[in-house]
Amino acid sequence: MTDTTGAGGTPPxxxxxxxxxxxxxxxxxxxSVAGTFISLALTLLGLLLVxxxxxxxxxxxxxxxxVGDRATQAQYDAAYQAMGLDQPLIVQFLRYIGxxxxxxxxxxxxxxQPVAQDIARVFPATVELAVLGTLVGVLIGVPLGVMAAAxxxxxxxxxxxxxxxxxxxxxxxxxGLMGLLIFYGNLGWVGGPGRQxxxxxxxxxxxxxxxxxxxxLAGDWAAFxxxxxxxxxxxxxxxxxxxxxxxRMTRSFMLEQLSAEYIITARVKGLSESAVIWRHAFRxxxxxxxxxIALSFGSLLEGSVxxxxxxxxxxxxxxxxxxxLSGDMNAVLGGTVVIGVCFVVLNLLSDxxxxxxxxRSK
Amino acid sequence: xSAVSRREWLLSDAPQTRRQARLGAIYQGWxxxxxxxxxxxxxxxxxxLIAMAIFAPLLAPQSPYAQNLADRLQxxxxxxxxxxxxxxxDILSRLIHGSRITLFIVGTVALxxxxxxxxxxxxxxxxxxxxxxxLMRITDIFLAxxxxxxxxxxxxxxxxxxxxxxxxxxxxxxxPYARLARAETLTIRNADFxxxxxxxxxxxxxxxxxxxxxxxxxxxxxxxxLDMAGIILSAAGLGFLGxxxxxxxxxxxxxxxxxxxxxxxxxxxxAMPGIAIFTVSMAFNLLGDGLRxxxxxxxxKS
Numbered sequence: 001m002t003d004t005t006g007a008g009g010t011p012p013x014x015x016x017x018x019x020x021x022x023x024x025x026x027x028x029x030x031x032s033v034a035g036t037f038i039s040l041a042l043t044l045l046g047l048l049l050v051x052x053x054x055x056x057x058x059x060x061x062x063x064x065x066x067v068g069d070r071a072t073q074a075q076y077d078a079a080y081q082a083m084g085l086d087q088p089l090i091v092q093f094l095r096y097i098g099x100x101x102x103x104x105x106x107x108x109x110x111x112x113q114p115v116a117q118d119i120a121r122v123f124p125a126t127v128e129l130a131v132l133g134t135l136v137g138v139l140i141g142v143p144l145g146v147m148a149a150a151x152x153x154x155x156x157x158x159x160x161x162x163x164x165x166x167x168x169x170x171x172x173x174x175x176g177l178m179g180l181l182i183f184y185g186n187l188g189w190v191g192g193p194g195r196q197x198x199x200x201x202x203x204x205x206x207x208x209x210x211x212x213x214x215x216x217l218a219g220d221w222a223a224f225x226x227x228x229x230x231x232x233x234x235x236x237x238x239x240x241x242x243x244x245x246x247x248r249m250t251r252s253f254m255l256e257q258l259s260a261e262y263i264i265t266a267r268v269k270g271l272s273e274s275a276v277i278w279r280h281a282f283r284x285x286x287x288x289x290x291x292x293i294a295l296s297f298g299s300l301l302e303g304s305v306x307x308x309x310x311x312x313x314x315x316x317x318x319x320x321x322x323x324x325l326s327g328d329m330n331a332v333l334g335g336t337v338v339i340g341v342c343f344v345v346l347n348l349l350s351d352x353x354x355x356x357x358x359x360r361s362k
Numbered sequence: 363x364s365a366v367s368r369r370e371w372l373l374s375d376a377p378q379t380r381r382q383a384r385l386g387a388i389y390q391g392w393x394x395x396x397x398x399x400x401x402x403x404x405x406x407x408x409x410x411l412i413a414m415a416i417f418a419p420l421l422a423p424q425s426p427y428a429q430n431l432a433d434r435l436q437x438x439x440x441x442x443x444x445x446x447x448x449x450x451x452d453i454l455s456r457l458i459h460g461s462r463i464t465l466f467i468v469g470t471v472a473l474x475x476x477x478x479x480x481x482x483x484x485x486x487x488x489x490x491x492x493x494x495x496x497l498m499r500i501t502d503i504f505l506a507x508x509x510x511x512x513x514x515x516x517x518x519x520x521x522x523x524x525x526x527x528x529x530x531x532x533x534x535x536x537x538p539y540a541r542l543a544r545a546e547t548l549t550i551r552n553a554d555f556x557x558x559x560x561x562x563x564x565x566x567x568x569x570x571x572x573x574x575x576x577x578x579x580x581x582x583x584x585x586x587x588l589d590m591a592g593i594i595l596s597a598a599g600l601g602f603l604g605x606x607x608x609x610x611x612x613x614x615x616x617x618x619x620x621x622x623x624x625x626x627x628x629x630x631x632x633a634m635p636g637i638a639i640f641t642v643s644m645a646f647n648l649l650g651d652g653l654r655x656x657x658x659x660x661x662x663k664s
Contacts, residue, residue, distance in 0.1 A: 039502075042499060042503075043502060043503055043506050046499070046500070046502075046503030046506075047503060047506065047507065049503075050503065050504075050507065050512075051515065054515050054516060054518075054519045055519070165644065165647060165648075166644075168591055168592075168643075168647055169591055169595075169640055169643040169644035169646075169647050170640050170643075171595050171598050171599065171602075171615070171618070171636060171639050171640065171643075172595075172599075173599065173602050173618065174618055174632070174635075174636030174639065174640070175636075177618065177621075177622060177625050177632050177636070178633065178636070180625060180626075181625050181626060181629050185625070185626040298508070299508070301508070302508035302509070302510055302511055303510070305510060305511065305514070306510075306599050306602065306603070309602075309603065310622075320511070320514065321514070321603055324514060324515075324517075324518040324603075324605070325603075325604065327518075329518070329519075332514070332515055332518050333515065335511075336511050336512070336514075336515045339508050339511050340506065340507050340508065340511070343506055343507065343508050344506045347506065
């Protein structure tokens with residue numbers, strides 16, 4: 001899935017480059033960068049086409065939603081024309097692209113606000129959750145995967161396998177409910193649904209939109225602890241799913257490295273096992289690992305939809321779902337485009353990072 | 363023919379007929395599969411699930427729709443093994459009938475998506491040139507989309523119902539199959555037997571259908587088996603959001619959603635369907651792993 005661009009690029013030879021070869025190399029690299037951006041533009045265009053088509057096929061009459069069902073025919077026609085629905089489809093599509101490029105997703109019917117403004121308000125909550133979830137996944141998943149590969153068939157390997165199997169089989173919204181039941185309902189260890197306790201609501205001035213950061217900036221420790229107690233459960237839940245994925249990928253990357261000849265050389269030289277694993281093998285997997293982590297972050301943005309519903313988390317996921325249930329199509333499509341763009345950009349970023357970090361691709 | 367000789371016949375090094383060779387290969391695959399205890403466990407669970415779906419009316423102690431408000435939110439007991447929900451309906455009966463819906467959704471998606479993918483992937487790989495470019499670009503666009511969000515948007519546009527949920531899941535699930543089928547096609551496109559068939563006068567369509575498709579199928583099957591669990595989870599997610607099966611249908615995801623309101627006091631309403639979903643998708647995962655070892659021995663066995 002990483003290779004959406006298809007631009008693997010042949011690694012240039014390692015012979016001493018004379019000026020003309022270097023120029024050719026630079027041209028090739030420029031072309032590959034240009035190719036990446038063209039394919040990015042095409043993908044984004046396709047993404048907009050899909051949301052445009054979805055917006056067209058829906059059975060809900062968008063005009064009726066705006067004017068209400070007691071409007072006269074004249075009012076209806078006026079709104080119909082004002083929304084540009086009398087234009088040819090291609091013109092409508094081009095206008096849609098223009099609107100989206102200028103950050104105009106239309107107005108949300110349920111909140112009455114421009115969709116872009118709504119999304120800007122709710123998006124930080126989702127990002128906060130996904131960042132923390134990825135953090136959990138990386139901090140536990142990477143060491144677990146490395147240990148599992150180092151002692152194949154050992155205790156860590158078994159743990160990693162069970163973690164992955166459960167992660168791939170458990171419905172996330174159910175696990176969230178059970179987590180709420182046990183840790184909030186029975187044990188009272190964590191805060192309940194929502195992002196903050198009621199008394200802290202609106203107490204911290206919003207600077208970044210990330211409550212944990214904002215409360216620290218304000219120096220409000222009580223608010224920070226409250227926010228932390230609310231985020232810890234949903235974040236570890238998302239983190240678990242990212243952990244299942246990351247540990248599995250780490251394990252298979254490590255296994256590949258550990259069977260390479262340079263590892264045998266390192267062992268023959270008499271290096272300690274931990275030096276072999278961490279200084280030799282792990283260093284080589286850190287680059288593909290970056291790609292995996294970027295991808296898992298993207299899937300957490302998406303996976304947060306169900307989690308946000310369970311924990312009444314005021315993020316993009318609950319925004320889209322609520323809009324969906326009330327037939328608020330502008331909000332749904334706006335949110336879809338934003339998440340889609342995040343996905344594509346993350347893919348691209350991990351591609352670029354790969355190229356920067358991997359000396360072989362230079 | 364006694365059992366021993368039948369086994370020898372199946373494992374013969376020198377099969378006399380094509381049929382014997384084919385059955386022998388299947389038998390050897392089965393032997394490998396049977397050695398994998400976890401995969402067998404998955405298979406057994408799934409066979410039980412299918413039996414449960416077929417005999418649902420006989421097995422269920424009550425009707426899945428029969429309401430009894432006097433008995434609402436009863437904890438698990440000898441009268442109601444898994445308790446009752448907010449309308450006094452027997453949860454066990456609803457779970458048993460719900461297995462039909464689950465199997466229907468998974469089965470249909472698992473039929474539609476790989477077929478779309480097989481078609482697009484093989485045509486792209488076989489035709490090459492601009493057809494390949496266009497088809498693969500479309501595939502990439504769908505891959506770039508987050509799946510669940512896309513499915514949500516589809517269902518929102520088409521209206522929530524079980525059929526539309528199936529459609530949305532299938533429309534978001536095909537791209538990986540197209541990629542896989544294309545890759546397989548590229549490796550066999552220039553094989554000698556294709557050239558031979560072409561020299562015998564086989565048209566493009568015949569080459570595609572009779573010679574390329576059959577060779578792509580086994581890797582697609584493995585992929586489908588591994589994807590089944592994901593399909594179940596996505597379907598349950600849609601149901602949970604109220605976008606899949608509509609009430610009063612006993613869909614497992616929707617049942618969890620019903621129990622959500624009462625989670626702190628009446629935990630079993632939401633817990634039981636979740637356990638059912640977990641069991642079934644785990645069975646599919648175990649089965650998929652086992653099938654991969656049999657059908658795709660070169661794949662990684664981690």
